[in-house]
Amino acid sequence: xxxxxxxxxLFAIFFLxxxxxxxxxxxxxxxxxxxxxxxxxxxAIARVYAPKPLESRALPLILIFGGFQNAAQVLDLVDPGQRxxxxxxxxxFEPPREWRFPHSLKFAPQAxxxxxxxIEGIGACIEKLKSIYPITSGQVTVIGGSLxxxxxxxxxxRFESIQGVVVAHGFGKTRLTIQQQFESLWKSKLGIFASPVxxxxxxxxxxxxxxxxxEQAARDLKPKQKVLxxxxxxxxxxxxxxxxxxxxxxxxxxxxxxxxxxxxxHFRPGDMDQVREVLVEVTSWMKLEGLVSQ
Numbered sequence: 001x002x003x004x005x006x007x008x009x010l011f012a013i014f015f016l017x018x019x020x021x022x023x024x025x026x027x028x029x030x031x032x033x034x035x036x037x038x039x040x041x042x043x044a045i046a047r048v049y050a051p052k053p054l055e056s057r058a059l060p061l062i063l064i065f066g067g068f069q070n071a072a073q074v075l076d077l078v079d080p081g082q083r084x085x086x087x088x089x090x091x092x093f094e095p096p097r098e099w100r101f102p103h104s105l106k107f108a109p110q111a112x113x114x115x116x117x118x119i120e121g122i123g124a125c126i127e128k129l130k131s132i133y134p135i136t137s138g139q140v141t142v143i144g145g146s147l148x149x150x151x152x153x154x155x156x157x158r159f160e161s162i163q164g165v166v167v168a169h170g171f172g173k174t175r176l177t178i179q180q181q182f183e184s185l186w187k188s189k190l191g192i193f194a195s196p197v198x199x200x201x202x203x204x205x206x207x208x209x210x211x212x213x214x215e216q217a218a219r220d221l222k223p224k225q226k227v228l229x230x231x232x233x234x235x236x237x238x239x240x241x242x243x244x245x246x247x248x249x250x251x252x253x254x255x256x257x258x259x260x261x262x263x264x265x266h267f268r269p270g271d272m273d274q275v276r277e278v279l280v281e282v283t284s285w286m287k288l289e290g291l292v293s294q
Contacts, residue, residue: 027086034128036120042089044125048133050083059085060139060292061129063122065148082293085133089125092117112209122155126162138163141291143282145169146237146266150214156225157217164291165221165255166282167229169266171238172215172246178202180239215249225255226289230262230278237266258285 027047035041050059062084080086093107093114126140141164144152149170156162171177182198190197221227227250231243250257260281286292 032128032132034121034124036117036124038117040092040117042092042117042121042125044087044089044128046085046087046129046133048085049080050085057083058134058136059083061085061087061126061133061135061141062292063125063140063142064088065118065122065143065151066145080292084292085129085135087125087129089121092121108205108208115209115211118151119154119158122151123159123161126159130161139291140164141166141286143168150174150217153214153221154211154217156227157220160222160224163225164286164289165225165227166285167227167246167250168278168282169232169235169238170229170246171242172213172218172249173239173242174214175202175206176239177242178205181237215245218246218249219252221250221253221255223254223256225253226291227253227255227257228282228285229257229259230281231259232266233261233263235266256289 027049029045029047032044032046033041034044048059050057060083062080064086065088091114093110122142129135140162142152142155142162143166144150145168149167152165152167153170156165179198179202182202183194186198187194229247229250231247232238235243247259250259262277262281283292
């Protein structure tokens with residue numbers, strides 16, 4: 001995926017819970033390895049925001065995924081202000097710093113493998129954390145920002161242990177979204193050929209990945225699941241048709257669905273006003289839906 005969807009700080013900034021008015025809660029951090037069906041091992045970073053001993057009271061679990069930044073960078077900026085277990089893990093793929101055609105095509109097999117491993121990995125991570133920590137039943141939420149949004153939806157459609165899903169600046173019509181990113185990246189170099197080349201590569205790439213459209217996963221969400229979709233009104237990184245398609249699919253699901261449009265463009269580093277507005281929506285929705293304590 002082109003750079004505009006995985007800026008190293010783009011999504012970490014979104015999860016800056018410290019902007020809320022509350023006292024910081026000390027946390028304890030640990031790493032936990034978990035295995036995929038292939039035998040590959042991934043490592044989760046978990047931060048427990050709660051006084052000892054944990055056994056006295058179970059915790060809500062929130063998993064956070066954004067761009068390709070180091071997982072610890074996300075958690076370094078998070079202060080939930082309440083008792084909770086926050087966790088994440090690195091994407092099992094290190095993308096090139098710059099996508100160059102045709103040189104970057106050699107990364108296609110690794111990128112495909114990463115996509116499938118991420119979906120499986122979210123479920124495996126939840127089960128691993130449940131075996132270690134007291135997790136509150138009905139309070140498992142996956143938050144996905146931009147590139148992380150499809151993984152939140154795919155995993156929630158596959159694992160019923162996930163009750164809450166937050167999709168921030170997400171998208172459907174994956175092929176169209178990839179095509180727009182490629183066009184933006186290559187227009188200055190390829191000129192009039194940027195559009196047909198981008199269409200061909202985006203179509204081939206999505207066929208190669210071998211997943212159903214994210215809209216299908218969205219429609220498969222279950223009645224007990226709850227979804228919040230936050231959309232940027234002036235989002236120039238995600239095509240309008242891709243946003244509308246995902247929104248429509250989520251409405252068609254059996255899950256409880258709330259949609260909120262906020263002013264501004266796609267997440268950008270340093271835009272703290274936008275961050276605060278999104279933060280208010282996320283935290284109030286999670287409390288209202290019983291995904292965290294009031």
